[in-house]
Amino acid sequence: MSVGNLKDYGNKGNNFPYQLKVLQGLSLGQCSNLKEYDLNAPTSGALKLALETLFQSYPEAYLVSKSVIYDGANYTAFVTLANT
Numbered sequence: 001m002s003v004g005n006l007k008d009y010g011n012k013g014n015n016f017p018y019q020l021k022v023l024q025g026l027s028l029g030q031c032s033n034l035k036e037y038d039l040n041a042p043t044s045g046a047l048k049l050a051l052e053t054l055f056q057s058y059p060e061a062y063l064v065s066k067s068v069i070y071d072g073a074n075y076t077a078f079v080t081l082a083n084t
Contacts, residue, residue, distance in 0.1 A: 033082055033083045034064060034080055034081070034082050035061075035080070035081050035082075035083075036078065036079070036080050036081075037054060037077075037078075037079045037080075037081065038076065038077070038078055038079075039051065039054065039076070039077040039079065040074055040075070040076050041074065041075050041077075042073070042074055042075070043075070044075055046075075047068070047075040047077055050077070051077060051079070054079065054081075058081060058083070060083055061081040061082060061083050062081065062082055063079070063080075063081060064080040064081060064082050065078075065079075065080045066078070066079050066080070
């Protein structure tokens with residue numbers, strides 16, 4: 001994709017609409033292969049071990065997002081993985 005053309009008459013020489021639609025199509029394709037996991041553990045070390053086990057179970061997956069919450073008694077990790 002080009003950096004962009006600055007011609008502003010009649011959208012001539014500007015491929016922004018095409019670039020936008022291509023990027024939107026790619027993002028829709030990426031959302032179809034997402035999986036979410038909730039991991040609970042009483043300690044941070046146990047949570048780390050659970051996360052490592054999850055990634056070893058799915059070696060072809062990559063991390064999209066992760067949130068960790070501590071409620072005073074347990075650690076909870078919300079993990080979203082995408083398959084390639």
